Structure formats: C-alpha cells, structure tokens
Amino acid sequence: MSDNDPVEGLHEVQEGIRRAAADYGRDPSSITLVAVSKTFPAEAIEPVLAAGHRVFGENYVQEAKAKWPALRERYPGAELHMIGPLQSNKAKEAVELFDVIHTLDRPSLAQALAKEIAKSGKTPRLIVQVNTGEEPQKGGVIPTEVDVFLEACRDQYGLTVDGLMCIPPAEDPPSPHFALLNTIARRHGLKVLSMGMSADYDAAIQLGATHVRVGSAIFGARTKR
Numbered sequence: 311m312s313d314n315d316p317v318e319g320l321h322e323v324q325e326g327i328r329r330a331a332a333d334y335g336r337d338p339s340s341i342t343l344v345a346v347s348k349t350f351p352a353e354a355i356e357p358v359l360a361a362g363h364r365v366f367g368e369n370y371v372q373e374a375k376a377k378w379p380a381l382r383e384r385y386p387g388a389e390l391h392m393i394g395p396l397q398s399n400k401a402k403e404a405v406e407l408f409d410v411i412h413t414l415d416r417p418s419l420a421q422a423l424a425k426e427i428a429k430s431g432k433t434p435r436l437i438v439q440v441n442t443g444e445e446p447q448k449g450g451v452i453p454t455e456v457d458v459f460l461e462a463c464r465d466q467y468g469l470t471v472d473g474l475m476c477i478p479p480a481e482d483p484p485s486p487h488f489a490l491l492n493t494i495a496r497r498h499g500l501k502v503l504s505m506g507m508s509a510d511y512d513a514a515i516q517l518g519a520t521h522v523r524v525g526s527a528i529f530g531a532r533t534k535r
C-alpha cells in the first residue's frame with residue numbers, strides 16, 4: 311500500500327491508468343487523473359506537486375482556501391477541481407478558487423455561479439453531477455431531469471457545461487452507472503466524463519471516463535471525514 315508515500319501512490323495510479331487505457335484501446339492522454347487531496351495537509355500534497363503532477367481535487371471550499379493559494383504560488387500550473395457538494399453561498403469563493411467545478415446540480419447553484427462568473431470574469435469549466443443511483447442523500451440531478459437542467463444552464467443562465475460526473479452508490483457494481491452517464495453525455499454531445507475513484511477507475515476508463523478522481527490510492531486512507 312501507498313499509505314505513507316503519495317509519490318509512490320501517484321506512480322502506481324498513473325501506471326494503472328496506462329494499463330487500463332491499453333486494455334480498452336483508449337489514448338492515455340485522453341484521461342486526466344484528478345488527485346483527490348481532501349483532508350490531507352499541504353505537506354502531503356507538496357511531494358506530489360514536486361513529482362510533476364498538477365491536477366488536484368478538493369471537496370471543501372474552506373479547506374481548499376486554506377491549503378491551495380500558497381501551493382499554487384510555489385507550483386505554477388496547478389489546476390484545482392471542486393468535487394464536493396457546493397452551497398450556493400460559497401459560489402463566489404468557488405469561482406475564485408477552482409478551475410473546474412464537478413458538482414453543478416441545481417438551478418439555484420447555476421444562478422449563483424452565473425452571477426459570480428459574470429462579476430469576476432473567471433470562467434471555471436463546469437460539469438453537471440448526475441445522481442445515477444437516485445439516492446436521496448446524494449447530490450446530483452436525477453437522470454430523467456438532466457435534459458431540462460442542461461437546457462436551463464444554457465438558456466436561462468448562459469452557462470457552458472462541458473460534461474457529466476457521477477458517484478455510483480457504494481453498494482452497487484459501478485459499471486452500469488458509468489455506462490448510463492456515458493449514454494446521457496453522448497445524447498447531449500458532452501465530451502467530459504468525470505467518473506471512477508480508487509476502487510473502480512479501471513471500469514470507468516473502460517466506459518469512457520475522461521477524468522478519474524482518485525484519492526486514497528494516492529494519499530492513503532483518510533482518517534477524518
């Protein structure tokens with residue numbers, strides 16, 4: 311295991327992605343590894359940056375705000391992805407901090423983001439989260455409402471959506487959820503598919519993932535949250 315060496319974990323996951331790409335006939339450069347550093351301190355992230363990795367995911371605005379401005383200064387080109395639930399009242403900070411937001415999932419958030427994007431002139435790339443398992447406790451648009459929501463993002467809020475994201479239910483085999491997300495994305499001509507985590511990124515790559523979000527396989531087990 312890579313619990314104490316994130317750089318070793320990074321290299322293992324990079325190799326896993328290359329292997330999956332080869333297995334499934336995908337171009338490895340079409341798959342972006344988002345290294346999920348939530349709950350880990352800057353000291354654990356820094357070696358991964360020093361090893362050359364630049365794309366990271368965080369789940370909490372406050373935590374990202376505390377860790378990332380200093381890291382970004384030291385490592386130009388770092389790209390930060392918001393992958394956690396986002397409250398509308400954090401839209402301003404999120405637009406300031408993140409290059410990509412994976413968790414756009416309701417009109418109130420679309421409206422808040424549109425307002426902050428217009429004010430700041432910053433344009434984070436946007437991905438709509440789909441609740442493929444229709445779990446009540448989970449964020450995301452339910453599959454039957456994606457069409458209407460995407461239309462509202464475009465026509466009502468003037469937002470460009472690049473793709474879709476999902477987190478399959480923990481108790482389900484993930485592949486049917488990845489396949490469903492892929493089908494919905496294709497229907498809308500969306501190119502970005504954010505799916506697959508430490509346990510299932512191989513299956514996600516098989517089913518077309520362009521972004522895999524991998525935390526514990528790089529940084530080790532999380533002890534909090």
Ligand SMILES: *Cc1c(COP(=O)(O)O)cnc(C)c1O
Pocket residue numbers: 346348369393394477507508509523524525526527
């Ligand atoms: C924490 C988290 C991940 C990473 O999960 P691991 O199992 O540690 O790889 C990926 N996506 C989201 C949305 C997360 O919250």
